[in-house]
Amino acid sequence: DVKVTQSSRYLVKRTGEKVFLECVQDMDHENMFWYRQDPGLGLRLIYFSYDVKMKEKGDIPEGYSVSREKKERFSLILESASTNQTSMYLCASSLLGWEGGNSPLHFGNGTRLTVT
Amino acid sequence: GNSVTQMEGPVTLSEEAFLTINCTYTATGYPSLFWYVQYPGEGLQLLLKATKADDKGSNKGFEATYRKETTSFHLEKGSVQVSDSAVYFCALPPDSGGYQKVTFGIGTKLQVIP
Numbered sequence: 001d002v003k004v005t006q007s008s009r010y011l012v013k014r015t016g017e018k019v020f021l022e023c024v025q026d027m028d029h030e031n032m033f034w035y036r037q038d039p040g041l042g043l044r045l046i047y048f049s050y051d052v053k054m055k056e057k058g059d060i061p062e063g064y065s066v067s068r069e070k071k072e073r074f075s076l077i078l079e080s081a082s083t084n085q086t087s088m089y090l091c092a093s094s095l096l097g098w099e100g101g102n103s104p105l106h107f108g109n110g111t112r113l114t115v116t
Numbered sequence: 117g118n119s120v121t122q123m124e125g126p127v128t129l130s131e132e133a134f135l136t137i138n139c140t141y142t143a144t145g146y147p148s149l150f151w152y153v154q155y156p157g158e159g160l161q162l163l164l165k166a167t168k169a170d171d172k173g174s175n176k177g178f179e180a181t182y183r184k185e186t187t188s189f190h191l192e193k194g195s196v197q198v199s200d201s202a203v204y205f206c207a208l209p210p211d212s213g214g215y216q217k218v219t220f221g222i223g224t225k226l227q228v229i230p
């Protein structure tokens with residue numbers, strides 16, 4: 001089974017801190033994604049990556065950056081955390097390509113981030 | 117672009133009741149269709165999928181039929197259990213433009229009471 005592991009289940013950070021959320025997948029998937037999930041808003045894509053060192057903005061990239069130095073690892077960075085970034089963050093991976101578009105996303109269990 | 121419409125809920129049912137969660141979509145062509153489920157405290161996982169019109173996807177007692185005439189993919193289960201309490205997401209895969217973005221519905225929360 002594909003495993004997507006997010007390093008923290010819960011994080012509490014202060015406004016202005018730099019925050020790193022880490023995600024590792026073990027199935028050699030090309031695509032990796034970061035979503036945030038908020039009540040009433042569903043899932044919103046922040047960034048995704050289709051290859052090492054490649055990244056593409058999703059729907060809500062403002063205030064975030066990402067890093068993909070190795071194929072299995074995709075990091076989400078909050079350069080200066082703000083209270084409106086309090087949310088559940090979900091990492092996912094999938095196979096690349098149009099055929100991969102018909103393959104499912106595999107999600108981690110999420111990191112619940114609270115910014116105070 | 118692609119879009120998915122589903123009710124947000126919550127939907128509250130008694131154990132052994134019949135479940136329907138509606139999903140309608142807008143897309144170019146006839147994409148595969150997915151249902152994902154998110155159990156409390158977990159990420160999403162694929163529940164079932166259908167790859168072409170009139171296909172029926174099924175898993176864990178849940179079923180959904182790909183209806184191209186009504187552009188729908190409603191999720192059904194004949195007898196729900198407390199363990200089915202979760203959030204259910206209807207989803208479309210990325211379109212053929214190459215942008216690897218899945219389109220999710222807003223998610224329907226199901227609560228099953230004993």
